[in-house]
Amino acid sequence: MQRTGSVLNTIGNTPLLELTKFDVGACRLFVKLENQNPAGSIKDRIGLSMIEAAERDGHLKPDGDPPYTIIEATAGNTGLGLALVAAQKGYRLLLVIPDKMSQEKILHLRALGAQVRLTRSDVGKGHPEHYQDLAARIARETPHSYYVNQFSNPNNPRAHELTTGPEIWTQMGQQLDAVVVGVGSGGTLTGLSRYFERVAPQVEMVLADPVGSVLTDIVQTGSIQKPAGTWLVEGIGEDVVSPNCDLSRVRHAYQISDAESFYTARSLLALEGILGGSSTGTLLAAALRYCREQSTPRRVVTLVPDSGNKYLNKMYNDYWMFDQGLLERPRQGNLLDLIVRRYQEGGAVTLRPQDTLLLAYRRMRLFDVSQIPVMEGERLAGIVDESDLVLHVQGNPARFNDPVGTAMVTKLETVEFDAQVSALLPIFQHDHVAIVADHGRFVGLITRVDLLAYLRKQLS
Numbered sequence: 449m450q451r452t453g454s455v456l457n458t459i460g461n462t463p464l465l466e467l468t469k470f471d472v473g474a475c476r477l478f479v480k481l482e483n484q485n486p487a488g489s490i491k492d493r494i495g496l497s498m499i500e501a502a503e504r505d506g507h508l509k510p511d512g513d514p515p516y517t518i519i520e521a522t523a524g525n526t527g528l529g530l531a532l533v534a535a536q537k538g539y540r541l542l543l544v545i546p547d548k549m550s551q552e553k554i555l556h557l558r559a560l561g562a563q564v565r566l567t568r569s570d571v572g573k574g575h576p577e578h579y580q581d582l583a584a585r586i587a588r589e590t591p592h593s594y595y596v597n598q599f600s601n602p603n604n605p606r607a608h609e610l611t612t613g614p615e616i617w618t619q620m621g622q623q624l625d626a627v628v629v630g631v632g633s634g635g636t637l638t639g640l641s642r643y644f645e646r647v648a649p650q651v652e653m654v655l656a657d658p659v660g661s662v663l664t665d666i667v668q669t670g671s672i673q674k675p676a677g678t679w680l681v682e683g684i685g686e687d688v689v690s691p692n693c694d695l696s697r698v699r700h701a702y703q704i705s706d707a708e709s710f711y712t713a714r715s716l717l718a719l720e721g722i723l724g725g726s727s728t729g730t731l732l733a734a735a736l737r738y739c740r741e742q743s744t745p746r747r748v749v750t751l752v753p754d755s756g757n758k759y760l761n762k763m764y765n766d767y768w769m770f771d772q773g774l775l776e777r778p779r780q781g782n783l784l785d786l787i788v789r790r791y792q793e794g795g796a797v798t799l800r801p802q803d804t805l806l807l808a809y810r811r812m813r814l815f816d817v818s819q820i821p822v823m824e825g826e827r828l829a830g831i832v833d834e835s836d837l838v839l840h841v842q843g844n845p846a847r848f849n850d851p852v853g854t855a856m857v858t859k860l861e862t863v864e865f866d867a868q869v870s871a872l873l874p875i876f877q878h879d880h881v882a883i884v885a886d887h888g889r890f891v892g893l894i895t896r897v898d899l900l901a902y903l904r905k906q907l908s
């Protein structure tokens with residue numbers, strides 16, 4: 449379909465696809481690819497509808513001098529949707545974001561011209577540093593500004609009632625039994641609930657909720673049974689029910705752990721080639737559970753609310769998953785358990801003595817490491833770290849072209865892989881990294897941060 453004019457015309461009308469590689473029991477399961485919106489998520493729809501409604505209501509004027517400032521509290525995707533629309537229409541945009549959000553989202557926002565203010569993600573609503581409270585205060589103090597507030601703005605659910613719902617209904621050929629959604633502001637759930645209540649009240653609304661969110665309790669028991677916890681999935685799950693969240697039509701709720709969400713999203717990519725974000729995993733996991741519980745065939749829709757390219761460095765990165773304790777390697781009960789990148793598994797970043805120091809520098813930046821082992825064939829010849837580089841090139845940057853062998857340290861602190869963790873401490877006290885060997889064969893490096901990560905995992 450050709451869509452002409454502004455990029456804003458490419459929001460919505462996203463494809464719907466049937467999943468064929470998962471076990472869905474007697475059901476058929478379809479996903480609506482909201483990751484294909486121009487700023488990458490379902491929130492583009494509400495970015496457009498909330499700004500255009502504010503223009504109609506006179507809260508925003510496209511030709512304001514100075515330009516009007518749009519302010520919002522957002523976990524990222526709404527910010528991207530607003531940033532896309534604000535940039536096209538010439539508004540300033542200030543976003544208040546909790547500090548657990550992925551760096552890629554923040555970079556994307558800044559590249560779209562938004563001003564980003566990070567705030568604490570470990571405080572509840574009502575605290576002055578909670579992202580919504582802080583955004584409301586900044587809006588009160590900023591002249592010529594409009595606080596969007598997706599949590600109570602009626603044009604958030606309205607966007608889904610007017611666009612997402614009718615699109616699903618048409619794409620499903622008006623044969624639909626259940627829709628599985630997540631809840632952040634509640635806009636998607638409420639908008640779809642209202643639409644289907646009107647056109648097809650038999651359609652069941654199903655909630656996909658992260659473990660730690662209070663919403664499942666409310667659906668299942670009518671009240672909050674235990675205080676909210678924390679979760680890593682982004683964009684969904686709440687510690688309170690926002691004014692835009694109408695749970696009254698939800699008949700089933702599933703709590704999904706971070707681990708299950710991430711595994712499921714990774715499976716969706718591996719099996720069906722769809723690169724969804726972290727919440728996609730939660731929604732799909734809940735939809736799969738729902739489908740497998742049905743004894744009669746049902747047609748079920750869920751969403752791919754945002755794109756996984758913002759999470760490549762998180763849930764699609766095995767090392768991040770190991771670090772979070774979400775991807776388990778068989779426990780060895782020795783120092784191997786502390787080595788994140790193992791040489792024999794091809795995971796270690798290495799150099800050769802003849803490589804240049806410029807390459808060493810580039811690899812340190814690329815892999816976010818401070819030291820790199822230098823291998824001569826299968827033998828560990830030395831190690832080069834940031835301070836070796838600084839000492840070597842300081843005063844004469846042309847020496848970046850020198851071979852790594854001229855700057856590496858060859859006097860190494862080696863421990864056997866079956867040593868006790870306590871064997872690492874004297875090495876760290878000397879500000880060195882531990883080189884782990886298996887009868888002389890290099891196995892990997894352990895740094896202080898690796899030891900801290902290992903100890904932290906034992907806490908959870």
Ligand SMILES: Cc1ncc(COP(=O)(O)O)c(C=O)c1O
Nearest residue numbers: 630632633634635636683727753
């Ligand atoms: C990444 C993401 N953001 C937000 C939402 C929820 O949107 P809403 O704010 O409409 O409840 C979802 C829903 O699945 C989501 O996956």
